[in-house]
Amino acid sequence: MTAITAPRSQPAAQEFEARTCPVTALKVDLAAEKLIIANAVSAVVCLSLGGLFALLIALTRWQAVHLLDPVWFYRLITAHGIDMLVAWIVFFEIGGLYFGSTVLLNARMAAPKVAWAAYGLMVLGGLMVNVVIFTTNTSDVMFTAYVPMKAHPLFYLSYIIFAVGALIALGVFFGNIAVAKREGRYQGSLPLVVFGLATAAILAVYTLLEGAMTFVPAFFWSLGIIKDFDPMVYRNLFWGFGHPAQQVNLAAMVSIWYMLVGITVGGKPVNEKLSRLAFILYLFFINLGSVHHLLVDPGTGFWYKMFNTSYGMYLAVLGSLIHAFSIPAAIEIALRLKGYKNGLFEWLRKAPWKEPGWGGLIMSIFIFGWIGGVTGVTLGTEQINMVAHNTMRIPGHFHSTVVGGTTTAFMAISYYLIPLIFRKELKLKKWATWQPYVYGIGMILVSVGMITSGLQGVSRRHWDISFANASFPVTIPGTVEITLAIMGIGAIIAVTGGIMFVAIILTSILTGPRKEASQLLLVTGSNNPLVESAKVTYEDMEKPSVQPKGTFVLVLAFLMWFMLYYFGNWWLLGRTWFIK
Amino acid sequence: MLPPPTLWWRNLGRYEKNWLIIAFIWCILLTAMMPLWFSLGRQNVPATSYRVTPKQYLQTVNNFVQQYKIGEEKGIPVVEPPAGDVYLLGRQWQWYPILKLKKGVQYRLHLSSTDVVHGLSIQPVNLNLTVSPGYDYVVTLTPTTSGDFSLVCNEYCLVGHHVMVGKMIVDEK
Numbered sequence: 001m002t003a004i005t006a007p008r009s010q011p012a013a014q015e016f017e018a019r020t021c022p023v024t025a026l027k028v029d030l031a032a033e034k035l036i037i038a039n040a041v042s043a044v045v046c047l048s049l050g051g052l053f054a055l056l057i058a059l060t061r062w063q064a065v066h067l068l069d070p071v072w073f074y075r076l077i078t079a080h081g082i083d084m085l086v087a088w089i090v091f092f093e094i095g096g097l098y099f100g101s102t103v104l105l106n107a108r109m110a111a112p113k114v115a116w117a118a119y120g121l122m123v124l125g126g127l128m129v130n131v132v133i134f135t136t137n138t139s140d141v142m143f144t145a146y147v148p149m150k151a152h153p154l155f156y157l158s159y160i161i162f163a164v165g166a167l168i169a170l171g172v173f174f175g176n177i178a179v180a181k182r183e184g185r186y187q188g189s190l191p192l193v194v195f196g197l198a199t200a201a202i203l204a205v206y207t208l209l210e211g212a213m214t215f216v217p218a219f220f221w222s223l224g225i226i227k228d229f230d231p232m233v234y235r236n237l238f239w240g241f242g243h244p245a246q247q248v249n250l251a252a253m254v255s256i257w258y259m260l261v262g263i264t265v266g267g268k269p270v271n272e273k274l275s276r277l278a279f280i281l282y283l284f285f286i287n288l289g290s291v292h293h294l295l296v297d298p299g300t301g302f303w304y305k306m307f308n309t310s311y312g313m314y315l316a317v318l319g320s321l322i323h324a325f326s327i328p329a330a331i332e333i334a335l336r337l338k339g340y341k342n343g344l345f346e347w348l349r350k351a352p353w354k355e356p357g358w359g360g361l362i363m364s365i366f367i368f369g370w371i372g373g374v375t376g377v378t379l380g381t382e383q384i385n386m387v388a389h390n391t392m393r394i395p396g397h398f399h400s401t402v403v404g405g406t407t408t409a410f411m412a413i414s415y416y417l418i419p420l421i422f423r424k425e426l427k428l429k430k431w432a433t434w435q436p437y438v439y440g441i442g443m444i445l446v447s448v449g450m451i452t453s454g455l456q457g458v459s460r461r462h463w464d465i466s467f468a469n470a471s472f473p474v475t476i477p478g479t480v481e482i483t484l485a486i487m488g489i490g491a492i493i494a495v496t497g498g499i500m501f502v503a504i505i506l507t508s509i510l511t512g513p514r515k516e517a518s519q520l521l522l523v524t525g526s527n528n529p530l531v532e533s534a535k536v537t538y539e540d541m542e543k544p545s546v547q548p549k550g551t552f553v554l555v556l557a558f559l560m561w562f563m564l565y566y567f568g569n570w571w572l573l574g575r576t577w578f579i580k
Numbered sequence: 581m582l583p584p585p586t587l588w589w590r591n592l593g594r595y596e597k598n599w600l601i602i603a604f605i606w607c608i609l610l611t612a613m614m615p616l617w618f619s620l621g622r623q624n625v626p627a628t629s630y631r632v633t634p635k636q637y638l639q640t641v642n643n644f645v646q647q648y649k650i651g652e653e654k655g656i657p658v659v660e661p662p663a664g665d666v667y668l669l670g671r672q673w674q675w676y677p678i679l680k681l682k683k684g685v686q687y688r689l690h691l692s693s694t695d696v697v698h699g700l701s702i703q704p705v706n707l708n709l710t711v712s713p714g715y716d717y718v719v720t721l722t723p724t725t726s727g728d729f730s731l732v733c734n735e736y737c738l739v740g741h742h743v744m745v746g747k748m749i750v751d752e753k
Binding site: 070148187192230235269271272300310318326381382388455472473533551552555556570577 | 581582583584585586588589590592594595596598600602603604606607611613614615617618621622623624625626627629654656674686691695696697699701702704705706707708709710712713714715716719720721722723724725728730732733734736738741742743744745746747
């Protein structure tokens with residue numbers, strides 16, 4: 001048998017209206033550009049709305065201020081969860097996926113009209129859910145909407161419409177890559193960033209399908225067409241959507257980390273094999289993590305919970321630990337190649353700390369890893385979850401992953417879209433230098449305030465921790481006042497950072513003439529790290545003097561902290577009542 | 581961000597390899613901790629549950645209250661059952677009844693709801709479990725401290741959520 005595949009004839013690459021970016025020499029499809037702008041702008045609108053709600057919620061939970069009444073408190077938590085966790089992040093991700101699958105590949109948008117239809121559905125779903133929450137009076141059911149708590153049927157329908165829109169957009173993304181490959185727009189393998197984005201997109205398909213499996217029956221149940229909807233089955237289905245959605249954010253965020261490393265210091269993946277393996281580990285194992293939310297639920301036993309909560313064998317965590325090394329190592333090698341070779345950390349001291357992309361990158365990595373990742377693995381430990389479930393340790397964890405991590409990274413990359421995609425000059429540059437630090441420090445305080453409150457037993461999603469109207473007094477330690485105040489003050493700082501971000505973006509895109517980008521870095525110079533990095537070979541990166549010693553010390557320190565926190569929690573569990 | 585060179589399948593560097601090994605060992609250790617605690621630890625997640633309709637459960641709770649009632653506090657009966665099966669009901673917006681238990685005695689605490697999902701949070705012990713309609717969740721519990729404990733609801737159950745507070749009393753033996 002001589003089965004030789006005939007070389008496929010290269011179809012004539014379709015012409016498309018494009019410009020060439022003067023800074024990166026990449027070809028930008030004008031249709032893609034418009035779609036990226038539309039999705040990014042919608043994302044920022046959702047972020048502004050969600051941020052306003054965040055401030056009001058935090059000022060209510062800060063017991064000394066206690067701003068809102070209970071109805072509005074629960075209503076705004078519902079809207080805040082949806083506008084931030086779903087709308088802001090998914091709009092931004094879709095924009096990012098279009099960017100990765102066209103601009104980074106010199107390719108075209110395969111189906112711009114379909115992409116606009118997807119965008120239309122997402123806008124419709126997003127608007128509708130807000131209108132429903134604020135007008136029906138019956139839809140204050142939280143982002144999670146656990147049955148048998150029943151919302152207005154349109155509440156579920158708007159989720160479905162949004163998800164269908166997002167699903168179509170994902171189809172366009174895969175179409176873009178297929179067409180780019182067929183038309184020979186790129187040679188060899190996908191760039192690592194696009195590979196990571198593709199991982200996010202594959203996870204997103206799974207996520208949205210499971211979302212449909214949750215909300216389609218919930219919709220019919222709310223109409224009375226389906227009579228019974230088992231609450232535990234709903235929770236299982238819902239978290240098959242709700243948790244993987246965060247893993248989409250994780251994969252997208254890590255991809256953007258690699259992008260920011262390339263832009264700000266010209267770092268290249270040290271070992272493509274290892275970084276790609278890490279993404280593949282996400283693909284196979286990370287969705288098992290949805291059982292994190294079901295660890296203290298009735299209905300399932302130890303081995304089911306244990307296997308799933310550990311992502312098989314913490315193999316998705318292994319993926320993150322690989323990135324935790326690979327990304328700082330890429331930075332360190334790039335900076336050592338620039339001559340910062342002294343000691344362990346000269347490279348870190350000489351890094352471009354004033355560059356917004358760098359500040360955002362570092363804050364994002366730090367908050368995500370040191371706070372979000374460590375607390376996440378610990379909370380997701382089957383037994384430990386009993387002393388943490390639904391306390392404020394949970395929002396403390398996910399505000400350091402999805403907000404401190406993902407949102408900070410998305411904000412940081414947005415600054416570079418201003419000159420490269422919006423073709424405007426970045427305004428308020430001094431603000432842009434400071435913004436990641438202000439926002440990051442605010443979010444650190446928010447997360448730490450929440451985690452320490454949760455450790456003292458404060459529940460999440462709870463209007464009144466003083467229990468003024470309850471029948472029985474509750475013994476919550478007085479130090480909670482302090483930790484909740486830390487959270488409230490952190491929220492004010494973070495919202496200030498958020499306002500700075502929106503102000504910088506709006507001022508830049510609304511004022512000044514359209515202008516082609518002239519440099520890659522925004523604040524710290526006119527050199528072009530991307531172009532410089534293209535000249536770096538593997539031989540250069542293997543020189544003994546540029547090896548990532550500092551990174552190795554950093555990851556070991558991280559592991560020490562991880563162990564301390566993890567075993568500290570086992571100790572905490574061991575002090576509580578006997579239970580089995 | 582840039583496309584990789586054609587040949588990118590390379591061996592790992594020394595530091596990368598070391599970190600990969602350390603990280604992998606850590607992951608194995610994380611995995612091992614749970615079964616280890618499962619067989620040796622005294623705090624494990626309850627894994628016994630039965631199907632029950634809200635109506636049946638309410639009936640069982642009422643019988644239980646009738647049998648062991650010793651008093652009343654703020655309209656909610658106080659019950660003092662012997663070791664064995666004890667029942668707690670979560671509903672909008674109370675925990676019913678008030679259980680009077682003994683330190684060091686093992687109980688089979690049944691949890692269920694007759695309306696929406698609730699979360700039982702025993703404070704300041706900080707033990708948290710899901711309470712769902714349709715499921716009788718059996719928790720084998722031995723209080724190891726005594727005093728008055730608060731039962732907070734930590735799963736949002738509509739607008740009265742924050743007033744849903746109950747009480748549990750644990751006496752010295």
